Amino acid sequence: MNAYEGRLWLAHYPSGLADHLDLEFGSPLEMFDAALASAPDDPAVRYFGATLSWADLDAASDALAHALQTHGFATGDRLGIAVQNGPAILLGLLAAWKTGGVAALISPMYKRSEFRRALDDFTPSALLVLDDVLAEVTDEVTGSVDLVITVSPLDFAGNDDVQRVFEVSRVPAAGTVGLLDVIATGSRDVTRQATAPDDIAVLAPTSGTTGPPKGAKLTHRNLAFSAQAYRDWTDLQTGEPILCMSPIFHVTGLVGSVMLALSLRSPLILTHRFDAGLVLDAVRTWRPAFSVAAITAYIALADHPDASPEAMSSLRLRYSGGAPVLPEVAERLSERLGGMIHNVYGQTESTSPTHMVPPGAHAPVDPETGALSVGLPIFDTMARVVDESGEPVPPGTFGEIVTAGPQIAAGYWGQADEPGSALRNGEMRTGDVGFMDADGWFYVIDRSNDLINAAGYKIWPFEIEQVLQSHPAVLETAVVGIPDDYRGESTRAYVALQPGAEVAATELIEFCRERMAAYKYPREVEIVGALPRSATGKLLRRELR
Template identity: 50%
Template structure:
C-alpha cells in the first residue's frame, strides 16, 4: 500500500507529480534564471556583510576561472571544508561552473577523516577555512595520501566587518605560504568568466558523505536533478516567495543546508542568513536583526534557542514557517516550544540519499499523533514520491504494520561514489531502503518508529528507543533524552536512558524511572537513568546514541 486515495491530499498535492520548469533542470540553470530575474537580490547576509546575486555570480565566475587556470578540468572534484560562510556558496557554484563536482566535508573532521574523504572522492582541489588549514589540512596534504594539488583558504572574517567575540577568538587572518587566499584570487580574476558549463540534469553536482555509523562513510551521488527537484519541493510545499528570508542554521555541508538553505535561496530567490556556525546566542541575535521568515533545523536547535535566558516569543515573531528534521519530534516537545516561543514546528523527514525531504507535514496542517505509540507523524510523501513499508522479506506490508521505509522518487540518488555493491544493497532498482522503521496509517500519514539497528531486544521483547524517549520528554523537567540498550545478564539487553534537565528543573533518576514505569509497559521502561549536562550530538543536531552506548 504505497499511498491511499484520500480527497484531502489534493489540497497539498502530496505524492503527486510536480512540474520542473525547463530552466530548473540543473542547479546552474536555476542560478542563471534567478540572476536574470533579480540580480540585486541580497542572496547572502553574513553578520553585517551582504552579497547580492549579481555579486555572487561574479565571484563564483572568478573562482571557476582561477580553478581552470590551475589545471581543474571537467569532472574534477573541489572539496569544501568550511563552516556556514559565503565562501561555501561561492565554492559550490564555482565547482559547477568549472565543470566539476563539489565535495561537502564536515569541518569537524580531523586528520584521519579528512584524509579518507579527500582520497575516496579523488578531490584535486580544496577550499578550506584558514584555521583548518593550519590545524589539519597542511599535515594531510604533506602526507601525500591524497590527489589534492591546489589548496585555497578562506577566512571566517571575509565579507564582514563586525567580529563577534562569542564565535571568533581572534580577529587576525592567518597567512599561509603553501595555499592561495580566496579573496586575493577573486580580486585577481575579477571580471573573468569561465567557458559556459552545461551539466546535464543527471550529472553529479555534490558528493555528500553519509555519517558512517554502520561502516566507512559513503559518498552519495547527489545529482543536479535531485537537488533542483527538492529545492522546488521546499519552495512550493512551504509556499516560499522572494519576500521570505531563510535562516541558515543547518550546516551547509549537510544535505539539509545544501537544499533547505542554499537551494531555496538560489531558486526563489531570497536572502540566506548565515552565522558561521551554530551558537544559540549569536543565532538569536541574527534572528532579531535579519527577521528571517523560514528555517529548517534539528529539534535540538529550537530547544537550544528557546532555552536562551533572554529569549522571548517576540524574538521569533518573524518566523512564520519552521520545520524540523534529522530526528523525530516528541509531541510534548512540540507543545512546549509552541508555548514558550509561539513557533508552530512542523515535521519533515529525509536522508542524504533523498536530498532532504521525502516526507513533510503540509504547511498549515496538524500532524496527527499515533494513539498506540504516542508518535507524532513525520508527514506525507512530497511531490512525485512513492513510499512503501517493507517486511524483513522485502514484501510490502499493509496499512498499520511496522517495517522498513522504502522510497522512490526524483530526489533519490542513483547510488554511491565508487561503491556498486553498497548501491545494489541500499538502492535496488532505484528504490532506497532507508534502514528506518515506521508505518503508514489508514489516512496516509507516516510515522517513524526508529532506526532498525537501534531496536532493543529485552528477553525477546522488541523495544524501540523512540517510544521511551517520547515518554521521558513528557516529563516537565526533561530537556533532552536518549535511550539505548545495554547488556543485562538476565534479559540479554535492558533499557538505559540518558537525560538532561531543563534549566532550573530538578528530578532524580529514581523519579524518572518511576515516571516511565507508570506510563508504559513493564518490559519497556528504563531500568536505569543517568543525568547528564548535555547529550552528544552531530553537527546537524542529531543525538548520538552510539556514543552513549560506549559509556555504558
C-alpha cells in the same frame, strides 16, 4: 492494489497543490543564472551586516573558477569544500559547477582521521577549507591536494560579531592561497563546461549515525527537484528571505536553505555557525520567512532570554528534520516561539525531503505510540512500509520505510549498487522503522538497528524515551541496549536534565517502572551533561553504545 499504491496521502494535500512537479530548472546553476539575469543587484546573501548581490556572487565565483581551471581542474574533478555557513560555500559550489566539476562536501568538524578518510574517498583536485580547520589537518592535506584555498569566517563580514561570538582570528598557512586574494587578483575568464541534469553535482556525506559516512551522489536534477519541492510545497514567494540554521555541508542546509534561496531568487541569511543570540538578531534584522533546522536549534532559541513570539514573528514557516519530534516538545516550542514547527523527513540519499507536513496543518499524533507524524509523501514520491522480506505491510503495521522518486541519489561514491545497499533499484531503504496510518500520514518510531531484544521481548527505545521525557526534570534522553548475561540485552537510559534540575537515577528508574511493562523499563540510568549528536542534531546512539 495496496494502500500505498492508492496514495491515500493525496487527500490531505492543500487545495490547489498538484501531486506532480513540472521542473522549471534542470540544475542549480540554471537557477542561479535566472536569478542573476532577473535581478543582478538584488541581495543574494546577508552575512554579519554585509550584503552580497547576485552579481557579486557571479564575479567572485568566476574568479574562483578561473583559479581552478588555471591549476588544471577539469570536468568531473572534485572540489573539496570544508567550510561553515558563510558566502565561501556558495562560491565553492558555483565555481565547481561552472567548471563542470563536483562539489565534495567535507565536514569542517571532522578530526584528522575523519578528514583523511574523506580525502581518500573523494580524491579532490582542489580544496576550499577554513584556515583554522586546515591548521588542525595540515599533515593530512599536504601532498594530497594540488591546490588549497583558505577561507576565514571573517571574510565578507560587515561587522565584528563573528569574531566576538566565535572568537576567531585569521590563521595563515604556508603553501596556500586565500580566497579573498583569489577574488581580488583573479580573472573572470572562465570556460563554462556543460553539465547534464543527471551528472553528479554534489558528493554529500551521510550522517554517520550507524557507521563511517559515505558520499551520496546527488545529481543536478536531484537538487533542482528538491529545491522546487520545498518552494512549491511551502508556497514561498520570490524574494522572501531564507534563514539558514542548518549546516550547509549537510543536505538539509544545502537543499532547504541554499537551493531553496536560489530557486526563489531570495536572500540567504548566514551566521557562520548556529548561535541562538546571533540567529535571533538576524531574525529581527532581516525578517526571514522560512527556516529548516534540527529540533535542538529551536530548543536553543526557546531557551534564550531574548526569545519571544514577537521576536520570531516574521518566521512564518518553521520546519524541523533529522529526528522524530515528541508532541509535547513541539507544543512547548510553539508556545515559546509563537508558531507551529512542522516536520520534514528525508535522508541525505533522498536529497532531503520525501515527506513534509503541509504549512498550517496540524500533524496528527498516533494515539497508541504517541508519535507525531513526520508528514505526507511530497510530489512524485512513492513511500511504502515493508516487512523483512520487502513486502508491503498494512496501514498501522510497523516496518521499514522505503521511498522512491526523482530526489533519490544516484548511488554512493566509489561503491557499486550492491544487494545490501540502502540505495538499490531506484529506492531508498531508510533503515527507519515506522508505519503509515489509515489516512496516509507517516510516522517514524526508531532506527531498525536500535531495536533491543531483552529475553525475547522486543523493545523500541522510543517507548522508554517518551516516558522519561514526561518527567519534569528531564530535558532529553536516549536509550540503548547493553549486553546482559541473563536477558541477552538490557536497557540503559542516558538522561540530560533541565537547567537547574536535580533527580536521582533510581528515581527515574522507578518513574519508568510504574508506567511500563516489567520487561521494558530501563535497568540503568546515567545522568549526563548532554547527548552526543551529529552536526545536524542527529542522535549518535553508537557513541553511547
